[in-house]
Amino acid sequence: MPDPNDSAPAMPSGVDTEKPSAARMYDWYLGGTQNWAVDREFGKKVVQLWPHVREVAKQNRRFLRRAVTAALDAGIRQFVDLGSGVPTVGNVHEIVREHLPAGERATVVYVDYEPVAVAHATLILEQDEATDWATIVQEDLRAPKKIFDHAETKRLIDLDQPVCLLLIAVLHFVGGDDRPEELLERYRRRVAPGSWLALTHIACEEADEEDQAAVRRFADAYRDTSNPLWVRERDELAPWFGDWSLVEPGITHLPDWRPDYELTVAESTARPFAWCGVARKPGD
DSSP states (O other): OOOOOOOOOOOOOTOOOOOOOHHHHHHTTTTTSOOOOOHHHHHHHHHOTTTHHHHHHHHHHHHHHHHHHHHTTTOEEEEEEOOOSOOOOOOOOHHHHHOTTTTTEEHHHHHHOOHHHHHHHHHHHTTTOOOTEEEEOOOOTOOOHHHHHHHHHHHHOOTTOEEEEOSSSSSGGGGGOOOOOHHHHHHHSSSSOEEEEEEEEEOOOSSSSHHHHHHHHHHHHHSSSSOOOOOOHHHHHHHGGGTTTTTTTTSSHHHHSSOOOOOOOOHTTTTGOOOOOOOOOOOO
């Protein structure tokens, strides 16, 4: 049976299609169409190495929805989605639009360094007629000053008011040489009291030995892509929240953070493979 994604999307200027891209593969894991043959072929190989990867991607997306709606319910009206990736169903601005009552407004800044993500996010925001309150900034998440100082960020984000920082399924692409704890501290320092930080990260320490080995093989496979991947344990992530207060239920596996549905057997088997957490900056 032919792959339903075998017809590639239009190629934005500057896109490297010689190497598989983590952002485009994530889109493929979720069943999206913004990916090329190199991404799909690599994706099929890593699914063979670690069959749970597509379910974990879906659980990441469901966590994003729950975290954004929780932030909205807490009164936050500004979102910065770092490493937002190739647009697919359930983007932050779509969640905002669906969840907020008519007449209420929030702002969204997507951030990604990959041209295909920026090109398609721009197109989607134009089609959704959302450009007055949502935008895309082409920048690497390792450069928080450039992101916060960007004209589009300044247009939509008031750093004197609470912001929800989203780092969903991206920090496992930040290696130790990039000092992730210090990087997160630079983000936390710039935002106002009452801001939220939500993140997810691939893990495997609570899986059985066979599944741990599969995740390690999966991570090793990414060494050949433009986005090498690291697997970390829960205790390595906790310091990334600094002195911020963890929002209940704390650092958990993806399906356990404020669940709103009952897991299927397939979803339960994927449970141990990622950590997530949300924290709030102290103060008014």
